[in-house]
Every structure is written in C-alpha cells, then in structure tokens.
Amino acid sequence: MMNKSREFVIFAKNKRFVNMKHLLFTIFAYFVSVVVHAQKCDPSAVYITPSGEEITDASSAQGAPLVAHFTANPDDEIKGDIRFEWKIWNVDDPKQVLVHRFEQDIDYTFVNSGTFMVQLYATFVLDGDTITWPEAGEENPIVVSISSSKLEMPNAFSPNGDGYNDVYNAKPEFQSIVSFKATIFNRWGQRIYSWSNPDREQDGWDGTWHGQKVRDGVYYVVVAAQGADGRKYNIRKDVNVLTGYDNGAKNTGGED
Numbered sequence: 001m002m003n004k005s006r007e008f009v010i011f012a013k014n015k016r017f018v019n020m021k022h023l024l025f026t027i028f029a030y031f032v033s034v035v036v037h038a039q040k041c042d043p044s045a046v047y048i049t050p051s052g053e054e055i056t057d058a059s060s061a062q063g064a065p066l067v068a069h070f071t072a073n074p075d076d077e078i079k080g081d082i083r084f085e086w087k088i089w090n091v092d093d094p095k096q097v098l099v100h101r102f103e104q105d106i107d108y109t110f111v112n113s114g115t116f117m118v119q120l121y122a123t124f125v126l127d128g129d130t131i132t133w134p135e136a137g138e139e140n141p142i143v144v145s146i147s148s149s150k151l152e153m154p155n156a157f158s159p160n161g162d163g164y165n166d167v168y169n170a171k172p173e174f175q176s177i178v179s180f181k182a183t184i185f186n187r188w189g190q191r192i193y194s195w196s197n198p199d200r201e202q203d204g205w206d207g208t209w210h211g212q213k214v215r216d217g218v219y220y221v222v223v224a225a226q227g228a229d230g231r232k233y234n235i236r237k238d239v240n241v242l243t244g245y246d247n248g249a250k251n252t253g254g255e256d
Helices: 004-038
Strands: 044-048 066-071 081-090 097-101 105-110 114-126 129-133 142-146 177-185 191-195 217-227 232-241
Touching (some): 097 105
Antiparallel strands (some): 081 097
16 A cells, blocks of 8 residues: 555645646647737728818718728737738628728728728738637628718809809719719800819819800700719709809808
C-alpha cells in the first residue's frame, strides 16, 4: 500500500500540473480572443450631394445623384494579409447585389431612389489562421436613403440685377433629378438658351441672348428630365420675363 504522505505529494504534484495546464490554456484563449477582437475595421463614408455639399450621414433621404466614397479603415495594429469585400443592395430586393467589389476603399454614385445597405466584410490571414469580420449575426451596414424625385419649373422671373429671381431654372425644391435638359425659345421658335443642371446656383438662363438682355414678354421653356425613381418629366410652359417686377418681398423661389 502506498504511503499516505507519498500519495499526498503525488496528488499535489498532479494538481499543480493540472492547474498549470489550465493556466496555459487560459492564457492561450485570452491571447486568441485579443487577436480576434483586434482584427476589425471601422468603415465610414463621405457623400457629395447634388448641390456640392459634403456630408457623412445619408441615412435620412438625400437627393440623387449622390456620390459616395466608402473607406474600410482597418485597425492600425492588424498584422498579416487582409482581404476586403464590399456589397451594396436595395432593402426591397436584398438578394440582388448591386455592387460586389474587393478594394479597400470604393466609390459609388447612387442614382436610383430607395434605401440601400452598404456592408464591408474583411478576412484576416495571420500565421495560417483565418479570421472573418464581422462575425455572423454582427453585421452593421451603412444605410443610404435616396428620395423620390420632384421637379417643377416657375412661369416667370425678373432678371433685373436686384439679386432675386435673376436666373431662371427649376424651383429650389427639386430633388433626385439624375438627368436634365432645358431650352428656352422665343415666340418665333428661335432657341435662346439651353442648360443641363436644375440648380439655379450653378446654371440657368439669365435673361440674355447673344450677350444682350431680352425684352420683357412671354418665352417658352421645354424640359426633358428623369428622376432617380424612373419618373420622366416632359415640361412645356410659358416663361414671363418681368424685369420691372418689384421683388421687395424677396421671393427667391420665382413666380408659380
């Protein structure tokens, strides 16, 4: 029979051995956990609106075309190889992937209305181990919302140099217009001016022809445009030039 004192010593050694194995396993598990959680990205976006404004959040409805730049922003401490994968889809048709690209950063222009999801996936390869980010069920896509279209043209403006309604173009409330062409004609059908941007801050008719101010009177505008929602606009209407109009009310939207 084994001596009780010797039996205790062996038991103590075995217990220390077991505890040491547990300690080593715990340290290894902690190290793996730290490595896994360190392998991540922090995707971000910058957008340019149709008016040229730079924004970083497009989750509330924006007009189209909306130019987007998406950045992966991987953790600075990441070691090994990284593979990036971007997917963009419309929430109304999640099985139809609109964009599937593999660069670290991507550019994309949204020209259709709806709500879109932009998801980045990354695969980290380190010492033969492969880690995917985000883990299944932890996806947190960037949300982009594009509004339905709207376009109206005023029937008068007053190019008299007072700073109000001096340029004829779409009413400021237009939104999500992805193609636009407008032409002004005089009463004899002569083309006076054409332009292709509905934003009066950037384009439009200033009431001149061949460098000279036109006479007050009735002219004619023809507009062919299309919205991000597929809606087509074919607008034909009179345009009254009223250089003597009093803009004391400071109506910057033009006459209805």
